[in-house]
Amino acid sequence: MNTRERLIEGARELLWERGYVGMSPKAIQRKAEAGQGSMYHHFSGKTELAEVALRRSAETLRGQTEKQLSAGGSALERIAAYLLRDRDVLRGCPIGRLAQDPEVIADPRLRRPLNETFSWLRDRLAEIVRQGVAQGEFSPELDAADTAAAMVAVLQGGYVLARASGSAEPFASAVRGAVALLSARATKSTTPGHRS
Amino acid sequence: MNTRERLIEGARELLWERGYVGMSPKAIQRKAEAGQGSMYHHFSGKTELAEVALRRSAETLRGQTEKQLSAGGSALERIAAYLLRDRDVLRGCPIGRLAQDPEVIADPRLRRPLNETFSWLRDRLAEIVRQGVAQGEFSPELDAADTAAAMVAVLQGGYVLARASGSAEPFASAVRGAVALLSARATKSTTPGHRS
DNA sequence: GTCTATACGCTGATAGAC
DNA sequence: GTCTATCAGCGTATAGAC
Numbered sequence: 001m002n003t004r005e006r007l008i009e010g011a012r013e014l015l016w017e018r019g020y021v022g023m024s025p026k027a028i029q030r031k032a033e034a035g036q037g038s039m040y041h042h043f044s045g046k047t048e049l050a051e052v053a054l055r056r057s058a059e060t061l062r063g064q065t066e067k068q069l070s071a072g073g074s075a076l077e078r079i080a081a082y083l084l085r086d087r088d089v090l091r092g093c094p095i096g097r098l099a100q101d102p103e104v105i106a107d108p109r110l111r112r113p114l115n116e117t118f119s120w121l122r123d124r125l126a127e128i129v130r131q132g133v134a135q136g137e138f139s140p141e142l143d144a145a146d147t148a149a150a151m152v153a154v155l156q157g158g159y160v161l162a163r164a165s166g167s168a169e170p171f172a173s174a175v176r177g178a179v180a181l182l183s184a185r186a187t188k189s190t191t192p193g194h195r196s
Numbered sequence: 197m198n199t200r201e202r203l204i205e206g207a208r209e210l211l212w213e214r215g216y217v218g219m220s221p222k223a224i225q226r227k228a229e230a231g232q233g234s235m236y237h238h239f240s241g242k243t244e245l246a247e248v249a250l251r252r253s254a255e256t257l258r259g260q261t262e263k264q265l266s267a268g269g270s271a272l273e274r275i276a277a278y279l280l281r282d283r284d285v286l287r288g289c290p291i292g293r294l295a296q297d298p299e300v301i302a303d304p305r306l307r308r309p310l311n312e313t314f315s316w317l318r319d320r321l322a323e324i325v326r327q328g329v330a331q332g333e334f335s336p337e338l339d340a341a342d343t344a345a346a347m348v349a350v351l352q353g354g355y356v357l358a359r360a361s362g363s364a365e366p367f368a369s370a371v372r373g374a375v376a377l378l379s380a381r382a383t384k385s386t387t388p389g390h391r392s
Numbered sequence: 393g394t395c396t397a398t399a400c401g402c403t404g405a406t407a408g409a410c
Numbered sequence: 411g412t413c414t415a416t417c418a419g420c421g422t423a424t425a426g427a428c
Contacts, residue, residue: 003393003394018217018298019215019217019218019296019298021214021215021217021218022215022297022298022299024420024422025421025422025423026420026422034394035394035395035396036394036395036396036422036423037393037394037395038393038394038395040422040423040424041393041394042393045422045423046421046423095360096353096360097296099355099356099357099359099360100215100293100296100297100356100359101215101218101296102213102214102215102218103218105359105362111360111362114360115360115361115362117360118356118357118360118366119361122357122366141376142376143372143373143376145369145373146369146372146373146376147373147376147377148373149357149369149370149373150350150370150371150373150374151373152357152370153349153350153351153352153353153356153357153366153367153370153374154346154349154350155349155353156349156356156357157348157349157350157352157353157354157356158345158353160292160295160349160353160356161295161314161318161348161349161352163296163301164291164292164295164307164310164311164313164314165311165314165315166301166307170314170345171349173345173346174345174346174348174349175346176345177339177341177342177343177344177346177347180337180338180339180342180343181343181346181377181381182377184335184337184377184380184381185377199411220403221404221405222402222403222404230412231413231414232405232412232413232414233413233414234411234412234413236404236405237412238411241404242404242405
């Protein structure tokens with residue numbers, strides 16, 4: 001891995017751990033084993049490096065998620081599998097965590113990757129809900145966009161509860177609660193996770 | 197308001213806006229119109245001041261919430277009213293936002309108020325769900341703790357989606373989705389917000 | 393491309409006068 | 411209780427040599 005790459009990867013980790021406000025150029029350089037000069041040669045400053053790092057994290061997350069969501073199964077099964085997948089809960093979401101950073105939110109360049117990621121995710125889940133409704137799997141009363149937003153919010157809020165308590169349990173509890181509520185709207189009662 | 201009070205209130209606002217990592221002693225002093233000496237006279241340092249400020253914010257939030265939740269109405273109505281109440285969505289939650297702060301999470305003194313707040317909130321909502329089940333309002337299959345966790349997570353995650361997009365809409369959408377899912381588990385179909 | 397030097401303001405305090 | 415002075419180190423760079 002070359003110096004530029006190491007700087008980007010170092011910034012990705014620090015943004016995840018500490019946020020933009022809590023990430024210093026010095027810390028990036030230490031993590032990347034790069035000098036001051038290298039960093040300012042490859043990037044105009046902290047902001048530009050953070051932007052590149054953020055875009056990469058967003059891309060990575062989207063790739064993983066799409067893989068999960070396009071796997072086989074009914075609509076309910078796919079959504080449940082996504083919600084219930086293994087996560088490093090106490091580390092939080094590498095994208096969502098930056099929504100609390102005041103300087104990320106204030107800078108359109110840094111905020112855009114967050115917005116794009118969550119817009120895409122909500123749309124993608126809404127599409128699956130809509131398919132489920134079209135195939136008679138879900139009640140037609142289910143609003144696809146609102147249901148999708150609720151599912152994404154449960155994940156993001158689950159991270160908050162878990163970190164606040166120092167345990168992954170509240171995350172798991174919230175996700176179980178959400179899956180149970182969604183399952184109850186399925187016309188055929190498919191138990192998620194067990195192919196019928 | 198005396199100097200000590202102004203320091204606490206200044207710290208509360210800065211913790212909400214910028215988090216612990218992003219809040220500097222100098223900024224607190226400016227906001228409180230207090231000198232360096234005053235701050236270190238009343239508090240041993242940044243951490244102690246933050247702890248006092250955090251406890252007060254937690255107490256305030258709990259007071260407001262309890263008022264909402266103990267108002268009249270059916271279980272569904274009370275939960276829906278709490279979820280749908282007016283909030284300054286783009287500012288985020290003054291407690292939940294600190295769950296992303298690495299130094300808050302690393303310090304048990306600072307983390308405790310977060311943990312206590314969310315533990316209390318989940319228990320309180322679970323109690324209401326349980327009452328709803330006992331009175332035949334909700335399906336007995338509803339797990340009270342998981343449902344409560346999901347509702348709290350929707351709120352916290354809703355803030356994340358709203359801030360990421362720069363609009364309150366995704367928060368509203370997620371809450372509508374959650375209320376709709378919960379309403380569907382009510383045995384009598386009460387439309388929340390409209391007394392039947 | 394990477395290194396060292398330099399800069400200026402801020403961070404998070406402590407000390408001591410008033 | 412509040413003020414001013416002082417401090418070592420960090421944050422976020424820029425300049426210029428190699």
